[in-house]
Amino acid sequence: MSPNAMSPLPWFDRNLLRAVEKIVPAEERAEWSRTWRAELWHMHHRTDHRVPGRKDFGIAVDLSIGLMCDALWLRTDSWSRALSGTPALCLASLVGLGLLATLLGLALNGSWRAFAVYARGPLERSALAAVLVVFVSFALATRGHIEQHSTSKGRYGLRRHSFFAAKAALVLLLACLLSTDICGPIHAVFPQTAGALQLLMFVPFALLGLRWAFADQEGRCKQCLRSLAGPARVGRPSHNLLEWNGTELACKHGHGRLNVPEMETSWCDRSRWVDLGPAWE
Amino acid sequence: MNTPRLSHSAALILKALSLGYCFGLDVMEATGLPSGTVYPALRRLERDELVESKWEPEEEATAKQRPARRYYEVTRAGKAAAMAATQRYPLLAHLVPEKRS
Numbered sequence: 411m412s413p414n415a416m417s418p419l420p421w422f423d424r425n426l427l428r429a430v431e432k433i434v435p436a437e438e439r440a441e442w443s444r445t446w447r448a449e450l451w452h453m454h455h456r457t458d459h460r461v462p463g464r465k466d467f468g469i470a471v472d473l474s475i476g477l478m479c480d481a482l483w484l485r486t487d488s489w490s491r492a493l494s495g496t497p498a499l500c501l502a503s504l505v506g507l508g509l510l511a512t513l514l515g516l517a518l519n520g521s522w523r524a525f526a527v528y529a530r531g532p533l534e535r536s537a538l539a540a541v542l543v544v545f546v547s548f549a550l551a552t553r554g555h556i557e558q559h560s561t562s563k564g565r566y567g568l569r570r571h572s573f574f575a576a577k578a579a580l581v582l583l584l585a586c587l588l589s590t591d592i593c594g595p596i597h598a599v600f601p602q603t604a605g606a607l608q609l610l611m612f613v614p615f616a617l618l619g620l621r622w623a624f625a626d627q628e629g630r631c632k633q634c635l636r637s638l639a640g641p642a643r644v645g646r647p648s649h650n651l652l653e654w655n656g657t658e659l660a661c662k663h664g665h666g667r668l669n670v671p672e673m674e675t676s677w678c679d680r681s682r683w684v685d686l687g688p689a690w691e
Numbered sequence: 692m693n694t695p696r697l698s699h700s701a702a703l704i705l706k707a708l709s710l711g712y713c714f715g716l717d718v719m720e721a722t723g724l725p726s727g728t729v730y731p732a733l734r735r736l737e738r739d740e741l742v743e744s745k746w747e748p749e750e751e752a753t754a755k756q757r758p759a760r761r762y763y764e765v766t767r768a769g770k771a772a773a774m775a776a777t778q779r780y781p782l783l784a785h786l787v788p789e790k791r792s
Contacts, residue, residue: 444758444759444761445715445761447758448758448759448760448761449714449715449716449760451757451758452714452716452757452758452760453716455757456716469719472719472725472726472727473716473726475725475726475727476715476719476725476726476727476729476730477726477730478727479726479727479728479730479731480730480731480734483730483731483734484734487734487738
C-alpha cells in the first residue's frame with residue numbers, strides 16, 4: 411500500500427506541490443517531492459504539539475513558504491554550481507562592473523550627452539596609453555604563462571586566446587571608466603589637471619587589471635577554462651625557507667592539473683599544466 | 692581539520708539535530724525557526740557534509756500507515772562543528788530543549 415493511498419494530501423497542498431516542483435531542477439524533483447509529501451502529511455496528521463501557542467494554520471502557511479524557499483534554494487544552488495568559475499561568469503561580472511561604472515559616470519555628469527562629451531577625451535588618452543600598458547604587461551608576464559599559451563592547440567587554444575583577449579579588453583575599459591569617474595568632479599574646476607590625473611590613474615589601474623587577468627588565466631583549466639579548484643600542498647613543509655615544495659590545483663571536470671612551484675628550484679622550474687586525458691573526465 | 696563557522700540559525704539547527712530532533716518539522720518546532728530558514732539550512736549543512744540524510748525504511752513506515760520520512764543525522768564533522776558553535780554561542784545550549792524519547 412503506497413503512502414498516498416493511506417490518506418491523500420489536501421487539494422491545496424497537492425496543487426501547491428505540483429506548481430512549485432517545476433522550480434526544482436529535474437534531477438532532484440522526485441526526491442524533493444517525496445520529502446515534502448511526507449512533511450506535509452505528517453504536519454496534517456501529527457498528534458504531539460510541542461509549541462502550544464503555534465496554531466495548525468500558522469504551521470501550514472509556514473510550511474508552504476518553506477517548500478517554496480527549499481525549491482528556490484535548490485534552483486539557485488544548481489545555477490551557482492553550473493556557473494561557478496565559468497568564463498561566461500567572469501566576462502559577465504566584468505561587463506556588470508563596466509555598466510556600474512558607466513551608470514556612475516552618468517549620475518555624476520547628469521545626462522548621457524554630457525557624459526559622452528566628457529568621456530571622449532579620457533577614452534582617446536586611455537586608448538593610446540593602453541598600447542604601452544599592454545606591451546609592459548606582456549613583457550612582465552611570467553615565462554611560464556607565455557609557454558602555456560604557446561603550447562595551445564586547435565580550438566581550445568583559440569577559445570583560450572579569445573577569452574583572454576575579451577577579458578583584457580574589458581579590464582582596460584573598466585580601468586578607463588573608473589579613472590574617468592574619479593576625475594569627473596575635478597574636471598569641472600580644473601580640466602587640464604583632471605586630464606593628467608585621469609591618465610595617471612588609468613595606467614596603474616590597467617597594469618593591476620592586466621596582472622589580475624594573467625593570474626586568472628593561469629588559474630583556469632586549459633580546456634574548459636573553468637577556475638581550477640582544490641589546491642593541495644605538495645612535498646614536505648619547512649624544506650624551502652619554511653615553505654612547501656609547491657601547490658597543485660585540479661580541474662573539477664578532470665581535464666588536467668596545474669603544478670605551481672613555491673620557487674623555481676623547489677619542484678618544476680615554472681608553473682606546469684598536465685593534461686590528464688579523457689579517462690579522468 | 693578546520694571547523695566551519697556557522698551562522699546563528701545553522702548552529703541552532705545543528706544543535707537541535709545533535710539533541711535528537713531528526714526531521715524538518717521536528718527541528719522547526721524545537722528551534723522556533725520558520726521553515727523557510729530550516730529547510731534551506733538543512734540542505735546547506737548536508738552539502739557541507741555536516742549532516743547526512745537517509746530515508747526511513749519503507750516497510751517500517753507502511754506498517755505504521757504513514758509515508759516514509761527523511762531523517763537527518765549529524766556527521767562526525769557536524770558534531771565537531773556543533774561543539775565549536777556551542778562554545779562560540781554559549782546560550783545555544785539553553786535554547787533547544789533535550790528531546791523527550
